[in-house]
Amino acid sequence: MRTTRSEKIFYAVNYVILTLGAMICLLPFLHVASQSLSSYRANTSGMVGIVPVEFNVDAYKQLFQGTRILPALFNSVKITVVGTVLSMLCSVMAAYPLSRKHFWGRKFFMKAIVFTMLFNGGMIPTYLNMRSLGLVNSYGALWMLNLINPYNMIILRSFFEEMPQELIDAAKIDGCTEMQTLWYIILPLSLPVLVTVGMFYLIWYWDLFQGVLIYITDTKKYNLVVLVNQLINQNDILDKLNRRSSSAMAVQIAPEMIRAAGIMVMVIPMVCIYPFLQKYFVKGVMIGSVKG
Amino acid sequence: MKKSISVLLLTAMLVSMLALPGGALADKPRLTVAGEADQAMPEGYGTVEENQWVDWIRENGPADIEVIAISEDNDLERYSMLMASGTAPDIIYSGDPVTMNTLINQRLLMPLDDVIEKYSVEYKARLEKYPFLRDLGSVDGKLYLLGAPSAAVMPEQVRFIRVDWLEKLGLEMPTTVDEYLEVARAFAKNDPDGNGVDDTYGTNLSGKGSVMIDWMFGDARWFIRDGKMVMDLAPSMQASMFKKTLFDEGIVDRDYLIDNKGSKAQQDWVNGKLGIFQTNRSVTPSAFNIYKTLMANCPEAKVAVLPNLEGPNGTFSMDTYNPIDFEVAVNAACKDPKLAIEFIDFMIRDDTQMTLTQGIEGVHYTLNENGAPVPINPETIDDEMSGAIVFLETYDVGDKVINYLNPENPLEKSYIDILNDVDHLVRKDQPIPLFTFACLYPVMPNDINMIYSNTMDRIDDTWVNFIVQGKMEDAQKTLDQANQMWESAGGKKVEEWCDAWYQENKDTYMFTDDVYDAFGAPYEK
Numbered sequence: 055m056r057t058t059r060s061e062k063i064f065y066a067v068n069y070v071i072l073t074l075g076a077m078i079c080l081l082p083f084l085h086v087a088s089q090s091l092s093s094y095r096a097n098t099s100g101m102v103g104i105v106p107v108e109f110n111v112d113a114y115k116q117l118f119q120g121t122r123i124l125p126a127l128f129n130s131v132k133i134t135v136v137g138t139v140l141s142m143l144c145s146v147m148a149a150y151p152l153s154r155k156h157f158w159g160r161k162f163f164m165k166a167i168v169f170t171m172l173f174n175g176g177m178i179p180t181y182l183n184m185r186s187l188g189l190v191n192s193y194g195a196l197w198m199l200n201l202i203n204p205y206n207m208i209i210l211r212s213f214f215e216e217m218p219q220e221l222i223d224a225a226k227i228d229g230c231t232e233m234q235t236l237w238y239i240i241l242p243l244s245l246p247v248l249v250t251v252g253m254f255y256l257i258w259y260w261d262l263f264q265g266v267l268i269y270i271t272d273t274k275k276y277n278l279v280v281l282v283n284q285l286i287n288q289n290d291i292l293d294k295l296n297r298r299s300s301s302a303m304a305v306q307i308a309p310e311m312i313r314a315a316g317i318m319v320m321v322i323p324m325v326c327i328y329p330f331l332q333k334y335f336v337k338g339v340m341i342g343s344v345k346g
Numbered sequence: 347m348k349k350s351i352s353v354l355l356l357t358a359m360l361v362s363m364l365a366l367p368g369g370a371l372a373d374k375p376r377l378t379v380a381g382e383a384d385q386a387m388p389e390g391y392g393t394v395e396e397n398q399w400v401d402w403i404r405e406n407g408p409a410d411i412e413v414i415a416i417s418e419d420n421d422l423e424r425y426s427m428l429m430a431s432g433t434a435p436d437i438i439y440s441g442d443p444v445t446m447n448t449l450i451n452q453r454l455l456m457p458l459d460d461v462i463e464k465y466s467v468e469y470k471a472r473l474e475k476y477p478f479l480r481d482l483g484s485v486d487g488k489l490y491l492l493g494a495p496s497a498a499v500m501p502e503q504v505r506f507i508r509v510d511w512l513e514k515l516g517l518e519m520p521t522t523v524d525e526y527l528e529v530a531r532a533f534a535k536n537d538p539d540g541n542g543v544d545d546t547y548g549t550n551l552s553g554k555g556s557v558m559i560d561w562m563f564g565d566a567r568w569f570i571r572d573g574k575m576v577m578d579l580a581p582s583m584q585a586s587m588f589k590k591t592l593f594d595e596g597i598v599d600r601d602y603l604i605d606n607k608g609s610k611a612q613q614d615w616v617n618g619k620l621g622i623f624q625t626n627r628s629v630t631p632s633a634f635n636i637y638k639t640l641m642a643n644c645p646e647a648k649v650a651v652l653p654n655l656e657g658p659n660g661t662f663s664m665d666t667y668n669p670i671d672f673e674v675a676v677n678a679a680c681k682d683p684k685l686a687i688e689f690i691d692f693m694i695r696d697d698t699q700m701t702l703t704q705g706i707e708g709v710h711y712t713l714n715e716n717g718a719p720v721p722i723n724p725e726t727i728d729d730e731m732s733g734a735i736v737f738l739e740t741y742d743v744g745d746k747v748i749n750y751l752n753p754e755n756p757l758e759k760s761y762i763d764i765l766n767d768v769d770h771l772v773r774k775d776q777p778i779p780l781f782t783f784a785c786l787y788p789v790m791p792n793d794i795n796m797i798y799s800n801t802m803d804r805i806d807d808t809w810v811n812f813i814v815q816g817k818m819e820d821a822q823k824t825l826d827q828a829n830q831m832w833e834s835a836g837g838k839k840v841e842e843w844c845d846a847w848y849q850e851n852k853d854t855y856m857f858t859d860d861v862y863d864a865f866g867a868p869y870e871k
């Protein structure tokens with residue numbers, strides 16, 4: 055099909071506007087990135103825009119030597135990877151039976167799950183519960199509490215519901231058990247939605263904050279988000295890092311630089327993962343939600 | 347049932363004793379202590395819970411302590427949770443009076459009068475030396491909170507002025523509010539940096555600037571007049587009119603509202619575009635860095651400290667650091683109050699505090715001829731002291747930049763002189779305008795506080811509106827409007843509560859004058 059002249063103009067204008075929009079979203083990110091890579095003088099004198107001025111990596115040096123950011127990064131990775139795998143496993147196992155019409159009590163279970171989206175037991179009872187399970191101060195509490203996100207589970211369920219019954223019948227005739235059907239037939243066909251929901255969980259675990267502050271008592275086990283939050287809010291820490299760097303009277307670190315560097319360390323891993331999964335991401339949400 | 351629990355406990359005890367490393371610690375009873383979670387722990391220096399200083403306290407103190415890290419961010423929530431589950435630390439630490447008062451109201455903290463009377467040596471001595479600690483730490487006649495008085499009333503806020511600009515324009519150092527306005531106007535209009543462009547500001551309203559001008563006019567909101575505590579918004583009007591003049595004439599950056607941390611003002615200052623810088627960064631290391639950057643950008647700059655300015659309602663000083671902090675208490679569920687008090691006594695001993703702030707003599711510091719500690723390794727001393735639990739410190743100058751400056755270096759020497767002038771801002775004859783220091787303000791009950799803070803927010807907005815969009819002749823009208831807002835929101839109830847509090851406490855409480863008498867100014871020490 056040939057595109058007409060007016061269509062070409064339409065597309066051109068579209069692209070220009072969208073590119074501009076995308077650039078605007080990129081600006082704050084570039085600004086923070088260049089703050090973290092600019093000198094103290096440039097930062098405090100307000101000379102930093104979206105390009106580093108007087109390039110240096112002192113802020114990162116101070117951050118990695120002066121704080122526990124490296125262990126916190128490993129903790130974040132651990133929480134995220136294990137958490138996402140567990141959550142995906144449980145969400146799929148919950149969603150598949152609920153998507154099959156012959157599953158007895160399907161409506162009741164579904165309602166019970168939706169009920170938890172509206173009401174919950176409150177913080178202190180949940181804490182006591184976790185405590186009696188011996189999960190306080192272990193990542194178990196974080197994983198246990200986020201094992202199934204009803205919203206994500208419902209996305210998976212609606213996707214599985216779209217799966218033609220004939221496909222499953224065919225698998226049954228070939229001798230597949232329910233488990234084998236799920237594993238060999240359903241899951242490979244559901245790749246887009248799996249990646250989408252996986253991404254939701256990934257970000258959820260990576261950004262876990264309140265839960266860590268409540269259930270994790272040991273500062274050794276803090277994750278990146280908690281640490282960066284401390285960096286942003288606690289002037290004592292910044293003053294100390296500042297003193298640490300200026301005691302040698304060689305380099306100075308402005309609070310903005312440390313904050314920016316902390317934010318970059320937190321954001322970059324997610325930014326790196328996104329491009330690889332994004333093609334599924336868009337398709338997945340569409341397919342799960344649009345019927346017909 | 348009981349039997350099985352005790353058997354369980356016994357096994358638990360046996361197991362925990364076996365699990366302990368050497369024999370020495372096993373003899374000491376256990377005590378759990380709250381630690382500050384929000385600390386930068388450098389690589390290789392352990393964690394908040396386990397580091398060389400925690401080990402040092404275990405070895406030298408009366409108890410085998412276990413540190414439970416509490417983040418300042420939501421400490422009330424965290425304490426509530428830990429207390430509900432019976433796992434809160436025996437020694438409670440919080441810098442937030444609201445947290446402490448809530449815990450007291452819920453009867454989660456232990457009254458300490460008897461235990462201190464019976465077992466304490468050090469804190470009892472402190473109570474005798476500073477009798478006000480007992481009154482201020484008590485609620486309903488029972489002592490709950492343990493406090494740390496500072497060595498003096500330490501200045502925090504300051505107005506820096508460019509003396510070279512004064513000289514260039516042939517102006518005198520301002521001493522009154524009117525002269526201050528005049529100088530600021532000249533700085534903004536008469537091109538003091540001589541670049542032929544109208545690109546300078548006289549002073550700043552952003553950051554602390556706005557509040558500092560309120561105080562210049564004695565705008566404390568609460569006043570003690572004729573033996574009664576009353577609310578008066580009239581000084582707010584005077585301050586707002588002054589601010590409006592600054593705003594209307596372009597003496598300040600008109601975008602001051604979006605710069606609530608004052609970082610734009612600070613940028614103007616270090617770039618040599620601001621004549622009078624109102625800031626709370628005066629004595630910390632970051633303050634010196636700001637000064638250094640200014641001197642690098644404008645080598646011709648000469649900076650001085652503006653004295654307290656005389657206004658229509660008197661001469662007032664600017665805000666100071668808290669002269670007293672009540673930051674430690676004991677959990678009501680603590681099994682061994684005697685041990686808790688012994689531990690606190692150990693922690694406030696001079697030699698303990700010396701070790702936990704400066705390190706070990708010969709390892710971390712040596713004493714100079716004046717007997718002051720000098721770090722052996724100034725570059726790493728901060729890292730080495732990471733994780734040391736210091737509380738109820740009586741002197742709090744550890745973070746002050748003056749300890750790090752070298753009088754031989756001319757740039758650093760000039761900042762030492764500035765810091766001496768900063769010290770002289772604290773004067774009893776030019777007090778802060780508040781009836782007592784903010785850290786000693788009585789904590790209002792929730793319903794009263796709700797009315798107070800909500801209404802005050804709305805009244806503040808009204809004044810901001812007046813400054814930014816209003817007309818000067820509407821000042822009185824705006825004041826009437828604010829007063830009416832206060833009345834209709836139930837302000838009378840707040841006033842009644844405050845006056846009742848005042849009538850009950852006026853003979854025993856520490857008011858502003860008492861604080862100056864008790865602590866004195868830093869240069870008197």
